[in-house]
Amino acid sequence: MRSSIITSALLLFGAVQADPGAKKNTGGPIDASILAHTGEPAGKEIKIANNLTVYISPPPPKSPRTKPRSQSAILLLTDVFGLNLLQNKLLADSFARAGYLTLVPDLFAGSPAPSDINDPASANFSIPAFLAAHQPPVTDPIIASAISHLRGSLNISSIAAAGYCFGGRYALRVVNPSPGGADVAFAAHPSLLTDEEISGVEKPVSVAAADRDELLTAARRAELEGLLLGAGGRYQVGVYGGTPHGFAVRANYSVESERFGKEGAFLQAVGWFDEFLVGRG
Secondary structure, eight states: OHHHHHHHHHHHHTSSOOOTTSOOOOOSOOOGGGOOSSSOOOSEEEEEGGGEEEEEEOOOTTOTTTGGGTTEEEEEEOOTTGGGSHHHHHHHHHHHHTTOEEEEEOTTTTOOOOSOTTSGGGTTOOHHHHHHTTSHHHHHHHHHHHHHIIIIISOOOEEEEEEETHHHHHHHHTTSSSSOOOSEEEEESOOSOOHHHHHTOOSOEEEEEEEEOSSSOHHHHHHHHHHHHHHTSOEEEEEEEEEETTHHHHOOTTSHHHHHHHHHHHHHHHHHHHHHTTTOO
């Protein structure tokens, strides 16, 4: 029942906008049952060019959704907890079950932010210093290597960027003219976005926002919407009530509003990619 409600809600506010003239070959709908919150990762970590570690999760070969997406892939750009956070890998696996090859680059060279504040290793951790060390001049080339691997080594012609928190900023950057590289974007509770990065968006972008987000406040969210409107492209902003920053990755499943929000944001992303990516390859 919950999945049906979420799907109906997404259709209502435009996660899937029908085009009567478009050829539909999606392989069927999905529901939130494919979104994993616990369990073991199904993909694997490998090394690609420039000694970059990536986590890659292939779609199930016999799924009816896989063939229409054979030339498409999702580039998942993580929060500051990177590949060390189980939920990031499980999210990649969930996108793979939706029919998309999913690749997650290690944005932090093996040293992401500690996800456990009680870990002694986090005692001297400084968020400002960490963020200062991972600005666009450092992060853009990592993402460019991942995109090059998808397009060159894996023969992917259409790429969707799905960014979360820290990665949300870069999901929008790759649908700007520079640095570019992706064809469509989804960002959940993005942080640190500049006005120029938002207004520079030239390709379809969808945003999932928390209503209790200290990093993307209601006032800043309104500015984001205004800048996307001014950019003149296809966009969508969904706000999930009763959710904090990070809900689309690290939801507390014992809190119904967070569970609903994580499932809804996932289906919002898949619906957006199905609409604007499938069939481009």
